Amino acid sequence: MTERRISRPLPRTTSDVELMEHADGELAEAEVAIRLDREPDARAKVDAVRELGELVRGHLELSADAVHDARFAAMWRRIDSEIEVPASGLWARVTGWFDRHRGHVVTGVVSAGAVAALALILRPGGPDGAGVGRGPISVQPVAMRAAPEIDALDTPGGSSTVINLDDEDGHTTVIWVSPADIVEGI
């Protein structure tokens, strides 16, 4: 902690309060030091104040060391459960879900991409396009209630994940973008 020293004229005999201030580093050292050389009793009082401080500090630290580790381990478990606040609201649920499944989502997007690529390569027809567009395709209009889905985005300088949610409020699409410079851990 920062100690602040105040310089001011001292009386002829240094008072006990000033001795205490000196012991605590709250008075200018030089002025009091001259007095202390002339007053052995004052020097002993300053030493006594500092020694009492050492006794109190040492005693409290030893008291803290005497508390069994198990008590603090139990305390951490209570803190840990206390700070795990259940999420409320759509956005909190989404972020919570994403935090828990971040790895699976990324893996899923990559897998879906791989399957799509395979489907493109292995579809019927040769590399010259034979087999493609052999006849008219009958397209039947279908009424779609679901919103168009976005499965992935290209986000330079970061990563993105698209989450499609269906709940009682309907269909919601959440696009989660994380900058690439996030560092986990200390």
Next chain:
Amino acid sequence: MQAAQRGDRDAFKTLFERYHRRAYALAFGVVRHQDDALDVVQDAFIKAHKYLDRFEGNSSFYTWLYRIVMNLAIDHLRKHRKVKPVELDETRLENDGDDPLLPRILGGNPGRALQDKQLRARIDQALDQLSENHRSVLVMRELEGLSYEEMAQAMSCSKGTIMSRLFHARRNMQKRLLDLIDNPSAELVDDLLGKRADPEADEAAAASQDEAPAKRVPARSRS
């Protein structure tokens, strides 16, 4: 700290593991009861986590934490107070010459003195007998090394009041330890002279005639 602010629980656990005993020492010094002090520390870490986003990094995490601990400890005392304390010496410093500080010391070796159970029990009693405000100021000063100005801010009072509380706290502590200083027990004398390195190992030491290694007295930094 930044990781904890981003919600990294492991990072917050690291902060807990680093500071929980120090925070406990502060809380115990003020509330004077182990279970109460543990409750205060637990609440302080929960509160610190809740408001982590408000921590701007202008001071160390512990500086921020001890303020929370101190506030909760003082709140705890107020909530569980059975008798309203009477502070007779809040602002009166003029007549302190009538009741001065004592120029007595325990041989200048508090580390060895603290090995004496009788002395430690007496320090406990003396702390218990101080008023809440006197004890709080003494603990803040001796354990955390706060300046008078910082203590005045922490306790929302004037610097003069802090000086008065601290002076009387120290003088009362000295008075209550006086008979031990003037008439130390044989064990305390041995501790001070370094003849009895570990009081708890007396019997074993007597049997083996070997001197046990001295106990280490913690000396944590104050910043």
